[in-house]
Amino acid sequence: MKVLVPLKRVTDPDNANKVKVPADGSKVDTGSLEWKPNPFDEYALETALRLTEDGKAQKKRLGEVVVATFGPKDTETTLRAALATGADRAIRVDVEDEAIDGLVVAKALAKIVEEEKPDLVLLGKQQVDGDTNQVGQILAELLDWPMATFAGTVQEEDGALLVGREVDGGQLDVRVKLPALITVDLRVVNPTSVYSKVTDKDKFKYAEGVRFAPLPAIMKARKKPLDVKKLGDLVSDTAQKVKYIRYEPPPERKAGEKVPDVDTLVDKLKNEAKVL
Amino acid sequence: MGNVLVVAEVEGGKLRKTTHSAVTFAKEAASQLGGSYDILVLGAGVDGAAADAAKLGAAKVLVADDGALEHYLAETYAPTVAEVGKGYDVVCGAASPFGKDLLARVAGKLDAGFASDITALLPQEGGKLTYKRPIYAGNAFVVCQLESDTQIVTVRQSAFDAATEGGESGIEKVAVAAASGANDRVEWVKFNSVKSERPELAEADVVVSGGRALKEQFYEILDPLADVLGAAIGASRAACDAGYCAPDLQVGQTGKIVAPGLYIAIGISGAIQHLAGMKSSKVIVAINKDEEAPIYQITDYGLVADLFKAVPELTEKIKAVKA
Numbered sequence: 001m002k003v004l005v006p007l008k009r010v011t012d013p014d015n016a017n018k019v020k021v022p023a024d025g026s027k028v029d030t031g032s033l034e035w036k037p038n039p040f041d042e043y044a045l046e047t048a049l050r051l052t053e054d055g056k057a058q059k060k061r062l063g064e065v066v067v068a069t070f071g072p073k074d075t076e077t078t079l080r081a082a083l084a085t086g087a088d089r090a091i092r093v094d095v096e097d098e099a100i101d102g103l104v105v106a107k108a109l110a111k112i113v114e115e116e117k118p119d120l121v122l123l124g125k126q127q128v129d130g131d132t133n134q135v136g137q138i139l140a141e142l143l144d145w146p147m148a149t150f151a152g153t154v155q156e157e158d159g160a161l162l163v164g165r166e167v168d169g170g171q172l173d174v175r176v177k178l179p180a181l182i183t184v185d186l187r188v189v190n191p192t193s194v195y196s197k198v199t200d201k202d203k204f205k206y207a208e209g210v211r212f213a214p215l216p217a218i219m220k221a222r223k224k225p226l227d228v229k230k231l232g233d234l235v236s237d238t239a240q241k242v243k244y245i246r247y248e249p250p251p252e253r254k255a256g257e258k259v260p261d262v263d264t265l266v267d268k269l270k271n272e273a274k275v276l
Numbered sequence: 277m278g279n280v281l282v283v284a285e286v287e288g289g290k291l292r293k294t295t296h297s298a299v300t301f302a303k304e305a306a307s308q309l310g311g312s313y314d315i316l317v318l319g320a321g322v323d324g325a326a327a328d329a330a331k332l333g334a335a336k337v338l339v340a341d342d343g344a345l346e347h348y349l350a351e352t353y354a355p356t357v358a359e360v361g362k363g364y365d366v367v368c369g370a371a372s373p374f375g376k377d378l379l380a381r382v383a384g385k386l387d388a389g390f391a392s393d394i395t396a397l398l399p400q401e402g403g404k405l406t407y408k409r410p411i412y413a414g415n416a417f418v419v420c421q422l423e424s425d426t427q428i429v430t431v432r433q434s435a436f437d438a439a440t441e442g443g444e445s446g447i448e449k450v451a452v453a454a455a456s457g458a459n460d461r462v463e464w465v466k467f468n469s470v471k472s473e474r475p476e477l478a479e480a481d482v483v484v485s486g487g488r489a490l491k492e493q494f495y496e497i498l499d500p501l502a503d504v505l506g507a508a509i510g511a512s513r514a515a516c517d518a519g520y521c522a523p524d525l526q527v528g529q530t531g532k533i534v535a536p537g538l539y540i541a542i543g544i545s546g547a548i549q550h551l552a553g554m555k556s557s558k559v560i561v562a563i564n565k566d567e568e569a570p571i572y573q574i575t576d577y578g579l580v581a582d583l584f585k586a587v588p589e590l591t592e593k594i595k596a597v598k599a
Contacts, residue, residue: 016413016548028416040530106384126530128549131411132392134380137350141384146351146462149377152523162465166523167373168476169287170469174349177461186513186530187523241389241423245401248408248417253555256576258567262589265561265579270597273559273576275482275538 001063001156001178001196003048004118005087006109007041008069009078010129025246037078040124043184046210047194048122049086051156055199055206062198064088066116070095070105076226084213084221095231101240102130104231106138111234113143118179120161125150125183136183146176152187156197278309278365283357284317284329285374291317291328293479294370296438299332301431303439304397305366305405314338316360316450318353320346331441342452347464348374350381355453358385362426366405371430371533372478379428389422393533395435413529413552433478434535434556470522472509477525480508482538485527485554488514489543489565489583494521497584498542501591504598510534510554512544528553543583546571563587 011019011033020029045067052063067082068091069075079090093108100108113121121140126133140147152171153164165172166185176182187193191205213221231238259265270276280302285292295315302313312335317326320343329337340356361367361382369375371393383390395417396408404421407429411418422428477483482505486498494515502509510527511520527534529552539557544550546562546569554560555574562571567580579586 011412013413014548016415017551019412019415021416025419028412102390103383103387128529129412131409131413131529132390133376134383134390134392137377137380138384138390140350140458141354141381144456144458146458147381148462149350150373164468165373168524169471170467170522170524172467173465175463175465180461185523186526187517190517239423241387242391243421243423245406245419245421248419250410250414250417253574255573256560256578258572258578258580262579262581262586262593265577265590266593266597268577269538269559269561269594273538275559276594276597 050194055204108234110142140181279311280313281364283369297436299439351459359453368429383428482507485510487512487544
């Protein structure tokens with residue numbers, strides 16, 4: 001199976017409360033926050049690796065995993081990290097972050113899919129900076145491919161994938177025939193969430209979470225192929241349909257008080273907050 | 277003059293309350309545009325849902341009722357939503373898993389601008405609808421506009437009050453649009469329901485939420501408290517990942533967003549991603565044995581205590597107060 005995994009870097013999501021909006025609302029100042037891979041994209045990559053291997057012999061890739069990102073030269077760090085983790089090739093679409101929105105990205109990815117002909121596109125369900133949750137769905141529509149969003153489990157079958165989707169009120173199982181598109185949710189990296197056809201479902205369990213690249217793989221990743229493409233060569237219409245006018249800080253919320261015991265808490269809830 | 281289409285969410289033949297929040301947005305948007313709003317109901321055997329929708333003040337309720345629409349799949353529904361929706365200025369729905377899945381696909385079909393999970397419709401700027409939506413886990417907001425003939429919007433349920441009932445809209449049948457190739461390659465297999473008798477998380481007035489510290493006693497500790505408060509139960513990511521409760525209870529940036537009158541966080545330290553899902557709650561209480569837990573930075577009342585003792589005591593004392 002050949003899998004395409006689009007990736008994006010985001011500012012450190014565990015310190016997102018440190019972003020500042022200046023008084024003129026002109027931007028979100030991320031200050032000295034580090035770039036990190038979008039967590040959901042890391043999960044998508046892990047899913048792609050699990051689907052292209054026998055869990056018991058993870059060094060051997062049965063198929064191909066291609067990663068792609070959009071951004072300036074320094075986003076290649078994100079791609080190299082993915083190559084070190086196990087991806088085979090990478091593509092960077094050279095563009096400034098401000099020049100694209102979800103629709104433009106989806107159109108460019110559709111062109112990359114046309115060129116690369118993967119059996120599966122795997123994405124994170126959302127980027128935790130822009131929080132839009134849309135690129136996968138739009139891309140699936142542009143390709144006229146079946147999709148399974150918010151995947152918590154993925155089981156490979158002959159020419160198809162059985163996907164458990166995390167939705168309101170439970171899990172919805174859908175079967176998509178390849179080529180198809182999946183966006184992944186958090187629980188997809190649990191030990192028994194994803195199985196390729198050759199991994200023994202009854203006997204093998206993955207380690208919790210995503211795998212890490214061993215040092216020799218990091219060295220080797222420097223030599224793996226990384227192509228650079230121009231956005232204009234992939235999409236003719238790069239006009240953005242979402243216009244960001246300005247930014248605003250969130251409403252402030254101040255810390256309240258600590259109460260000494262349950263009696264005081266009940267008293268405050270009843271007589272001060274009046275919520276009982 | 278401009279019109280708005282609300283895509284209704286139907287469950288078990290009934291209208292879900294998510295729809296009511298989208299209707300409130302639609303009412304505001306239609307009023308700004310000097311137009312009206314319609315509600316589109318899709319499914320098989322949805323007379324009941326259509327009748328519910330007809331009480332929400334729409335100019336008309338459009339119904340696509342067809343056996344082919346029995347089970348929701350974006351591939352199955354999107355062609356009809358796009359076909360009906362392309363005649364409108366705005367197509368909207370709730371930012372629930374249903375709305376996020378379907379309306380983004382519709383945006384792709386219509387080559388339309390898409391604003392997801394908006395928390396406010398602002399007064400028009402430059403004669404255009406102007407939306408506000410959270411970014412960076414709610415640590416900033418962006419004010420945005422869309423540039424397309426039809427705009428696609430999903431609304432955060434907790435940020436828009438449920439529309440109240442009144443009036444009686446006319447109901448019209450609409451045709452189901454031809455499905456595309458993708459529809460032949462996707463199959464609805466089964467739905468594994470974990471539905472409880474409790475109120476829906478996003479709609480409850482009180483939410484009792486538990487963290488990993490509860491371990492296997494998650495429900496044993498939380499159920500009695502939720503019972504006396506008539507509360508919905510929520511959870512931190514860690515509790516869901518560990519399997520102590522169902523994944524759809526997860527409150528947070530990428531899970532459920534809630535803003536109840538009272539939110540009680542039990543054994544939850546307060547990761548940024550969790551706070552993003554609940555910090556708009558009116559009154560926030562935390563019970564945690566770690567007095568340095570970040571959750572206390574946003575709580576109205578914090579109790580530093582062993583939750584295994586404090587929660588049963590709290591349950592009994594609230595029961596006494598309410599009796």
